[in-house]
Amino acid sequence: MDRSLQNTHAKLMSRDIHRLRPSPTEANCFSLGGISWVSRVETVGTIVSRDMTPNFLKFSVDDGTGCVTCIMWLNQLTSRYFNRLDQSTILLYSRAARKQAAEVRIGAVARVRGRVGLYRGVMQITATVVVTERDPNAEILHWLECVRLGRSCYRIRS
Template sequence: MDRSLQNAHAKLMSRDIHRLTPSPTEANCFSTVGTIISRDMTPMFLKFSVDDGTGCVTCILWLNQLTSPYYNRFNSSTILLHSRTARRQARDIRIGAVARVRGRVGLYREVMQITTTNVIIERDPNAEILHWLECVRLGRSCYRIQG
């Protein structure tokens, strides 16, 4: 992957996320902004839903970095950093908050969901509408999304 695109996320609205076709070979990095409408925490993960007015998308924030075999390939300081970051983000995710969610979009039980890499609670009251406007602009000029 081109290093300049490593942290790039395509901005989409929930309805467009649900229209995606999953691809196991591409890096499906996307972001959306919306209001958190549900929250279900387990010791392994935090599952929450974001509603942006066009629909809802389920998001998963994994919290098991210290016990997951996936993280065995990283050094212990990286695992600890991921764990602390995930737990801090999970603490900030509250129903009613507006959040910017970034991550990989994939299919789980026949429904698209975001496996989050980053969740930012928005403080700007205009964040959601600005995201909408940017999605419309990008949809027309870059993504070839109609509607």
């Protein structure tokens, strides 16, 4: 198994994220074109939905090839997962997540990085970084990079 993309954010379009297939042997790993395995992805698109609760922000990103659902957890202060970290680190994570969540607005173009996974049978990104793009060319440049990487590295056929 080629693990070269496992600890890297693979730049993918929504269409390709939804084409990922779970590994039969590796937890939280997905097959990309039958050659490489990914667990983290990066995508760029327009935010088309937004639902915020005290514990998480759920939003969808549309890049023209489809929509992918993203979730950003905001419960760092109360989550058992973060209990193993010191309080100042937890506070730092919490502030960063809330600041990024505030920038997620419908109609904005955003770059999303995070872990990819299946939730109720559909691919989803658990976002760790969400950045609002100010460059009007960011989305098309991402598309071009995805096509180039798909052909040369990921071996994705269009």
